[in-house]
Amino acid sequence: MPTHLVWLRNDLRLSDNPALAAACRSGERIVALYIHETDDDMRAPGAAARWWLHHGLKALAGSLADIGVPLRVETGPARAVMDEVLRETGAEALHWNRRYAPADRRRDAEIKSALRDKDVTVTSYPGNVLVEPWDIETGQGKPYSVFTPFWKSLKEQHIDQPLARPSRRGDKIKAPAIDTGYEQPHWADKLVPYWTVGEASAQERLDIFLDQQVAGYPRDRDFPGVDATSRLSPHLRFGEISARQIWHATRAHAHAHPDKAAAIEKFLSELAWRDFSHHQLYHRHDIRQVPMQRKFQDLSWRKAPEQLRAWQMGRTGIPIIDAGMRELWETGYMHNRVRMLVASFLSKNLLIDWRLGEQWFWDCLVDADEANNPASWQWVAGCGLDAAPYFRIFNPVTQGERFDPNGTYVRRWVPEIAALPDKHIHDPSSAEADRLREAGVVPGETYPRAMVDLKATRARALEAFGALPSPG
Numbered sequence: 362m363p364t365h366l367v368w369l370r371n372d373l374r375l376s377d378n379p380a381l382a383a384a385c386r387s388g389e390r391i392v393a394l395y396i397h398e399t400d401d402d403m404r405a406p407g408a409a410a411r412w413w414l415h416h417g418l419k420a421l422a423g424s425l426a427d428i429g430v431p432l433r434v435e436t437g438p439a440r441a442v443m444d445e446v447l448r449e450t451g452a453e454a455l456h457w458n459r460r461y462a463p464a465d466r467r468r469d470a471e472i473k474s475a476l477r478d479k480d481v482t483v484t485s486y487p488g489n490v491l492v493e494p495w496d497i498e499t500g501q502g503k504p505y506s507v508f509t510p511f512w513k514s515l516k517e518q519h520i521d522q523p524l525a526r527p528s529r530r531g532d533k534i535k536a537p538a539i540d541t542g543y544e545q546p547h548w549a550d551k552l553v554p555y556w557t558v559g560e561a562s563a564q565e566r567l568d569i570f571l572d573q574q575v576a577g578y579p580r581d582r583d584f585p586g587v588d589a590t591s592r593l594s595p596h597l598r599f600g601e602i603s604a605r606q607i608w609h610a611t612r613a614h615a616h617a618h619p620d621k622a623a624a625i626e627k628f629l630s631e632l633a634w635r636d637f638s639h640h641q642l643y644h645r646h647d648i649r650q651v652p653m654q655r656k657f658q659d660l661s662w663r664k665a666p667e668q669l670r671a672w673q674m675g676r677t678g679i680p681i682i683d684a685g686m687r688e689l690w691e692t693g694y695m696h697n698r699v700r701m702l703v704a705s706f707l708s709k710n711l712l713i714d715w716r717l718g719e720q721w722f723w724d725c726l727v728d729a730d731e732a733n734n735p736a737s738w739q740w741v742a743g744c745g746l747d748a749a750p751y752f753r754i755f756n757p758v759t760q761g762e763r764f765d766p767n768g769t770y771v772r773r774w775v776p777e778i779a780a781l782p783d784k785h786i787h788d789p790s791s792a793e794a795d796r797l798r799e800a801g802v803v804p805g806e807t808y809p810r811a812m813v814d815l816k817a818t819r820a821r822a823l824e825a826f827g828a829l830p831s832p833g
């Protein structure tokens with residue numbers, strides 16, 4: 362019987378999966394394939410993302426088995442694996458959903474043309490974005506470089522309704538025992554309480570968010586001590602839910618609950634930042650390495666491995682920075698406001714290359730994303746598109762006082778200073794000796810002294826960034 366192969370990549374779901382839906386419509390036998398690609402130009406997933414992928418593939422194998430589709434998981438260079446699987450299955454058609462990183466596109470294009478020469482029908486479908494990067498452009502026919510007009514234009518676009526989950530393709534089969542290719546290190550156990558991986562959980566997260574949280578999203582989303590955001594990012598990263606599904610479910614919710622419409626508009630604009638990052642990934646060269654504003658190539662970053670290590674380990678002596686870095690290490694996630702603060706602290710106060718921070722996030726985040734991560738790092742470092750101007754340097758103490766006023770977040774992740782009163786929780790050095798003693802804090806022993814002077818390092822950053830040539 363003719364076989365159709367579905368190559369799954371960043372789309373580990375059954376519903377709204379255009380490639381899988383098309384294969385199902387064919388009425389032929391279907392085999393699903395996931396490849397751990399080992400090609401040299403492939404950015405291998407970091408450790409936390411591998412943990413997610415391991416569980417995501419297992420969940421997916423079970424759901425596909427329910428509709429009678431076996432999942433194969435293979436490891437190797439994509440082209441060689443594909444040739445082998447096609448030979449073994451005799452598949453005559455191959456379907457995939459598109460991806461947008463330059464190296465991925467290059468590889469996909471090569472495979473497409475090689476297989477067409479072998480009379481295998483290869484069809485690609487829109488990937489996990491609201492609008493494909495080439496379908497949205499400025500009035501001058503150029504890619505957008507500023508978010509607000511991008512968002513205005515995106516809202517005017519037609520965004521396809523999500524596709525239904527395919528119905529059963531025959532008998533339910535036993536889920537194959539798949540080797541996900543990843544050993545599960547014991548440190549990964551700590552991630553387990555925080556996440557439920559898989560498509561069903563992504564849908565459930567969205568429902569809970571819409572019912573219980575979205576109304577307060579614009580007000581609370583900047584407060585890391587409040588559980589106010591959707592936490593859909595890792596599900597989106599692996600395509601366990603599509604951006605289109607979120608868009609349409611959310612708009613339908615606004616229709617049914619007009620009192621939430623303004624809050625939902627704010628949430629959708631944040632979702633649109635994800636498309637904006639993909640727009641940059643598609644149109645720019647290697648955004649993980651090359652500053653989008655070229656003048657930043659000339660900046661002399663400091664080489665300070667010990668300071669980098671203290672930042673990574675959450676031992677800087679600046680409570681909100683340490684809280685964020687420890688949240689990341691423990692849970693594979695960090696609140697968005699705190700991501701901005703730790704990135705600003707590294708790239709500006711410490712004047713350490715943002716690419717080193719991006720790589721650390723890449724290894725530690727369960728939502729580490731080829732578009733969002735470098736684009737956001739560049740945005741904070743000041744070298745990205747529509748970036749915060751370089752002279753806007755966050756003060757982590759005053760930001761902490763503003764966005765974590767009762768110290769809920771800091772106390773959770775930096776318990777050794779939890780007994781300090783609210784007014785000193787973001788700046789232990791402001792507390793008198795008696796207060797510190799009462800709280801059991803011994804500066805430099807139980808908790809590090811601030812590793813840098815914020816005022817002096819701010820001035821140093823202003824000087825370094827200010828010395829770059831102005832654009833023009």
Ligand SMILES: Cc1cc2nc3c(=O)[nH]c(=O)nc-3n(C[C@H](O)[C@H](O)[C@H](O)COP(=O)(O)OP(=O)(O)OC[C@H]3O[C@@H](n4cnc5c(N)ncnc54)[C@H](O)[C@@H]3O)c2cc1C
Binds near residue numbers: 582635695696701
């Ligand atoms: C330095 C830095 C690095 C980042 N790295 C990543 C990353 O690797 N992967 C990632 O998905 N996001 C990244 N972000 C963006 C943002 O922090 C996360 O998307 C967000 O915190 C995820 O939580 P949530 O799902 O609860 O977000 P919500 O506020 O509920 O937003 C819903 C979705 O919209 C998208 N989104 C929201 N804010 C942004 C944003 N500023 N930029 C792009 N997309 C956004 C995400 O897909 C998110 O899941 C980074 C931000 C910074 C400042």
